[in-house]
Amino acid sequence: MELYFLALLILIMAAALGSGYPVAFALPGAAIITIFAAAVSGWLFAGNTDAFFHSGGPQQWLSAGVTNLRGVYWEVERDTLIAIPLFIFMGITLQRSKIAEDLLVTMAQLFGPVPGGLGISVVFVGALLAATTGIVGATVVAMGLISLPAMLRNKYSPSLATGTIAASGTLGQIIPPSIVLIILADQLASAVDQASTARKALYKDTTGELTMPSAFDVVSTSAGEMFLGAFVPGLLLVLLYMIYILVYALLRPTAAPAVHYAGKFDFAFWRKVFLTLVPPLTLIFLVLGSIIAGIATVNQAGAIGAAGAMVMAGYRLGDYGRWTFVPAILSLIGLGILAFAISNFEMNLKSIDNTHDWIGIQLGILGTIILSAALIWSGWRTMRVEETLNGIMLETAKTTALVFVILLGAAMLTAAFRAFGGEDLVRDFLNSLPGGFWAKFIIVMAVIFVLGFFLDFIEIAVVVVPIVAPILLADPSANVTAVWLGVMIGLNIQTSFLTPPFGFALFYLRGVAPAVVKTIQMYKGVVAFILLQLLALFIVGLYPQMVNYLPNRVSLLSETAPPPRNPKLQYCLEEYVAEQFAANGTQLQAAHETARNIDLSFLPGDLASSFAEGVDKASNAQALLGEAQTARQAINDASPQYRVLHTKVRDLQTVMRGIDSHIAELRADVNRLPGDANAEAREKRLAEIEKLEAEKEGLQAQIPAEWDSTFKTYNDLVKAEEKALNTYRRNSDSAYGEISEVVATLKGSARFLELEDGLRTQAGRIGNEDAESLAAEIDVLADEFGEVEGASKIRSEVSKARRALEAKTPDPDKAATAMANAIDLYEEQKAWREKAGSVLPDLETYDATIRNTIGARVQDRMPRDVALFVASCSADHRDISLNF
Structure with missing residues (x-):
């Protein structure tokens, strides 16, 4: 019903x-x-x-x-969704301030001499307006009023002229910042959650496993990612439009003739081009560039766009003589001061602890005041000229509502x-x-x-x-x-x-x-x-x-990049490492052999053996990854034949799950129809349930008898690959971890040796000076030892001395004993740390050689070349259905 x-x-x-x-x-x-x-x-x-x-x-x-x-x-x-009114405000402001008109006229003069140049200029301006306004109605109307008469006057085909204007005006829907992209990102964020739940349920139903590997999960999106994703397709569309108009003009010159500019291409003309093009392009750079660079969120970029549009309207709507561009210049000065302060000073008030950082705060306040003054000045101008700001705000409110x-x-x-x-x-x-x-x-x-x-x-x-x-x-x-x-x-x-x-x-x-x-x-x-x-x-x-x-x-490449251990990155990361092994395998094996020959006999036994074990494991990494690739190739070889059977069975099981769902609904209907009055309705539903169960049994019978054994065989191949990969990952992570720990320990030797005088001086002051002030200085010394790799035991003893002095009843004897132990531990390390400089360059060279391959997973973030490879690799869609 x-x-x-x-x-x-x-x-x-x-x-x-x-x-x-x-x-x-x-x-x-x-x-x-x-x-x-x-x-x-x-x-x-x-x-x-x-x-x-x-x-x-x-x-x-x-x-x-x-x-x-x-x-x-x-x-x-x-x-x-907060970004929607901000971008709407930006678009309406730029349209009402006649910047669109300036762009159309200037670009028509610039491109006119080219065959179809007037049409190409319309597309070019449509793209610029799309990246600044994103409002289809305003763009189409503006270009229709300005360009259409000019195109018809110059004997353009009416069909080509109107088609070009209408199509160019719609570019704002796909070229960011776009309202439709924001709405789609919002809708897709919710859809991803539902899709993730559905995919996990499918994995559980088809494999029997309770949890699905996170590498198979659905990836969400945001408005910023939608903007980035739409950028290249938007440019592709612009390019297709321009190529079409150019080809059309070459094939039918009378339908799209060249329009020669009557004036001169002198300094005044190029100055006009500069003043017309540069401000919108700067605004596009600030809005989209801040998103792409990760400096601003979409909401913050929307605020930047709204403020920039206000400044542009402030100098375009009226002629104020020498003062015309002053607010715009002030805004640039304010932004420059803020950018300088953010780049060179700590701007978090809670983190400021010195005079230098306070200078940055003062510069930030100055830049904010200048920028605010420029915005208020521009807003006042926009308000004065025919109450334009009132109209903009009213239209923004209507559209947003x-x-x-x-x-x-x-x-x-x-x-x-x-x-x-x-x-x-x-x-x-x-x-x-x-x-x-x-x-x-x-x-x-x-x-x-x-x-x-x-x-x-x-x-x-x-x-x-x-x-x-x-x-x-x-x-x-x-x-x-x-x-x-x-x-x-x-x-x-x-x-x-x-x-x-x-x-x-x-x-x-x-x-x-x-x-x-x-x-x-x-x-x-x-x-x-x-x-x-x-x-x-x-x-x-x-x-x-x-x-x-x-x-x-x-x-x-951003500061918030996922760590290399992220499960979704492993496939592509291992593809990168495999390529490096294939290209540079011989050099890597030679580096392992060279590392084995470094004389580390002066090091403590645990450090020397740890490094040797790390080198042995690192030399095995290439073979272990090769085994994993062999297992993956076995899966690839078996996949075509398995896919045919898998698709047939999973399609049958999908229909069977739909039947189960329908049966569950009918049973719920039966329970909701009590009493004799509903007996006939209940019987009808029970009969339908019986029919559906028979249909399900028929579908079950269609599943080939060899399915279970084939599924098990293929699943064994998958598990073999997973086992080989896990072996490779554990081996490589452990290898680089042991090697990098030794390198970090030796790199800290210079700093370690610098702390000797401080350690002995503080030990000699115990019992002779005020316990409270001495404890504070010893605490600083403990932190300094804590920053040196391999000096944790010394730090521990120094901390014991500090705690003894900070007790309600200070215990100088206990503190002196702890400091004496620290000195003994220091002497144990001093001898071999003094020799660290002789082998450290070779160790650092080896570490750098294997860092981006064997040590790729244990880095805090991926190096640039690795990140670019992974970005390219993961940009393609990979079929994972055979895992379900």
Whole structure:
């Protein structure tokens, strides 16, 4: 029965949207009406308000709905939504301040002499505006008002002109910073949690293991990673547009003629180009560069963008003579002072302990005051000129409210959709498709593309993505990243602005286009650009590295990079080490042999033997990794044949799990239908259960008899590889740990020898000076010994002396005994530490030789060349389905 209410939910929503009813109220309204109807019907016809719900009931749905609403505005993990009003403010400010107009006019003059140059300039400016405004309507209208008349006047084809303007105006949806990318990141963060749970359940069901290795888990995404992932695909789209226009102009010169600039390319012209281009490019650099460099979060970058747009509007909206650019110059000075202070001083007040750091704080205060003054000055100017700031704030509030109300309504609609079993229906349908992940993915992308003919990008992002994303992300056969899926959906959603009959970019352009341009010409013009978008979608799907590499690179090179021991990095890290062994194996073995011949006989026995054992283990690492690779190759050889059987069995088991789920629902229905009045309904469901159980037995019989033995054989190969890898990892980690400990100990010898005078001096002062002040100095000495590798026993004795002096009743004798023990221990080490310098260079050379291979896993962070290799390696998607 719940299926009827699911259909009613979709019908009401479609009718409301089709009638032009505001989407912000259509989504929650459809959910509320349908839930109310289902609850009342259940109470009237079954005596139970929960009767016509797929699971839970209206009470559970209401609580889930409240949780969803709370998640939109309260959960800390979803704080990236704060960036939405900041970027909207930035975009509207730049549009209202006529910076878009300046860019269009100047770029048209610059590119005009090139065939199709006017169209190329529109694409170029569209890309710049996308990276600064990201607001489709404003961009299309601005370019339509300024460029379209000029293009028509210069005999451009109306179809090419309108298609170029409409397509270029939509670039703001995929080129960061983009509102749609922020919304997609927010939706995908929730979808990843659901996908992770589903994948763990699948692993448990198929393998019988209670826990899934973390290397197989789904990777989440953030708005910053979405920005990074969309950067290259956005540039690809811009490049495709420009190439198309250039080729079109070369093939049909009369449809896109060159437009020669009537003026001169003199100093005044290039000064105008500089003043027009540099500020927007600087703002793009500050916003995107701060995210890419890891300096700022998306929210902080949004604040930077909003402030930068305010400064630019301050000098563009009015002519103040010599004072025109003063606020902008002040803001740059303030930023420069802040950057200098942050780079050269400790700016955390809690960590300041000297006068030098206070200078940094004072510089920071000065820079903040200057920057604040520049922003206030620019804001005052923006307010004065036709109350522009009031209009900007009002438009920002309207747009932000619209986005958030739609998010809230979509949360209610999604909860209702799940309450009626819609999500299970979608999942069962997609999982039943032959062809694995790619069949599901193509169907989903086709549905999103078709929905783009009728729905806005926000509606698609907040209604469709929460339903289909968990299903796609949970599939281990492609093991796609959330950022790649988000960018692919973003590219697809972008077509919704161009596809007739409800392409919003077409509506915007139609509103400002002259009557001479027919609507059918506009429709014809965008067809080529829609095909180019689909081509970009295909290219990015074929080469996921275009999306994944940049986020991986930034993550692995950042200060918060995951440690090399992270399970998700092991496959690629070992690929790097294997390549190094293959390329430099002979030199490494020679280095091991050289290390064995270093004379360490003067060292204590434990240190010398530890180093020798480390060298022996290090020399075995190459062979052990070779064994692991041989085991991996055995898996690769067996995989093609095993995959055929595995796919057949897992498909059958997927259907069987769906039958089990359906049986569980029917049994729940039986329990919810008590009494004689419902006897017929119970019998009907029991008969259906019996039929389903028979169907399940038939499917079970289709599983080949050799499946169990084949699965065990393949699983044994997997375990053999895992055992070989673990042996290699333990051996290498232990080897480098022992070697690096000896090297660190000898490197500390110079500092160790410098502490002798202090140790003897402090020992001689015990009993002759004030215990409290002496204890403080001895404490400093203990810390200094603690910083020297291998001197922990001496530090321990010195600390004992300090504690004896700090006791309520100071005990100088006990302190003197402890210091005497410390001196004895010092003498034991002094002799061999004095000889450390003779072998230390050779040891350091050996350590550096093996650090990035054998010692790669035990480093605090990956070296740059290793991180770049791992970033590239992990940018591709690796099928892990045979592990399930």
